[in-house]
Amino acid sequence: MRVTLAGVELASPVIAASGTFGYGVEFEEILSLDKIGAFVTKGLSREPMAGNPAPRIIETPAGMMNAIGLQNMGVQAFIAEKLPKLRTMKGAVVIANVFGYTIEDCVEVIHALNDAPGVAMYELNASCPNTSHGGMVFGTDPDSLYNLVLHSKKAAKRPLMVKLSPNVTDIGLMARVSSDGGADAISLVNTFLSLSIDIETHRPRIANVTGGLSGPAIRPIAVRMVHEVRRAVRIPIAGMGGIVRAEDAVEFMLAGATAVQVGTASYADPRAVENIATNLKKWCTSHNIPRVSELTGAAIL
Ligand SMILES: Cc1cc2nc3c(=O)[nH]c(=O)nc-3n(C[C@H](O)[C@H](O)[C@H](O)COP(=O)(O)O)c2cc1C
Structure with a gap:
């Protein structure tokens, strides 16, 4: 089940996605971190943020x-x-998700993390649709994204994975500028910008008005985007969007992903990430696949 993502060896390709797994420590009593490949922290910013x-x-x-x-x-x-607690948890591989309103913010977060032991990799969130600036603003403009990745990579003492927004016309282009800027891996997709209206009150069902859509509804779009990124760049891909079963993970790997991330599924079942990792191993055994990495990009398209 071993895979290598941006030079980091993982015991499984199945990773818990940012924002759906807290800071990892909350899951100590729920699942075994050594049964999953890694987890991504909630997005970390320079200063604490209260959210919407x-x-x-x-x-x-x-x-x-x-x-x-x-x-x-x-x-x-x-x-x-x-972090001190995480370092005592068996098999915990920590990917720190980095967020900032400006390039300087992101660089500062990376500098702070560089000196902290126990972080394997950074995931740069260039794709959050739920803040008024930063996030998706970087991830939808090629020049801004290139500069963000360039400066972040220069600052980073650890491998840098760049998380792309799906709210673009040409995701291959966004992957290419990330790769040109020095990204060691690409993760995709973040959530899709969306709106839901309460027909009785005529008001949005989310206070922020718009939100990000995730879960099985987005899976076929996410698989298509992984395929496009695979054709656009040579660096490894962590694919996500609506994975709830091991078979969904297989689909993302066939489209070109080296690893996968699981987000929304943890809200329905907090053990989902571990179950998917366990079932993926069983699936490979039952299909006579000796190494899960053989699935990557094996779709006939
Ligand atoms: C409640 C919630 C919070 C999220 N917070 C973050 C975040 O802080 N940083 C980030 O990069 N992605 C965040 N995401 C996006 C997920 O990591 C993932 O990219 C997206 O939900 C698609 O995967 P899924 O369909 O398996 O959930 C969040 C998603 C959800 C549902």
């Missing part, structure tokens, strides 16, 4: 919408309060 007002999560057909607005404790509190 409630309601900020709703259920939709085959998915959910969220506008959390990157509520987080800030990078310094994460290093002081969560």
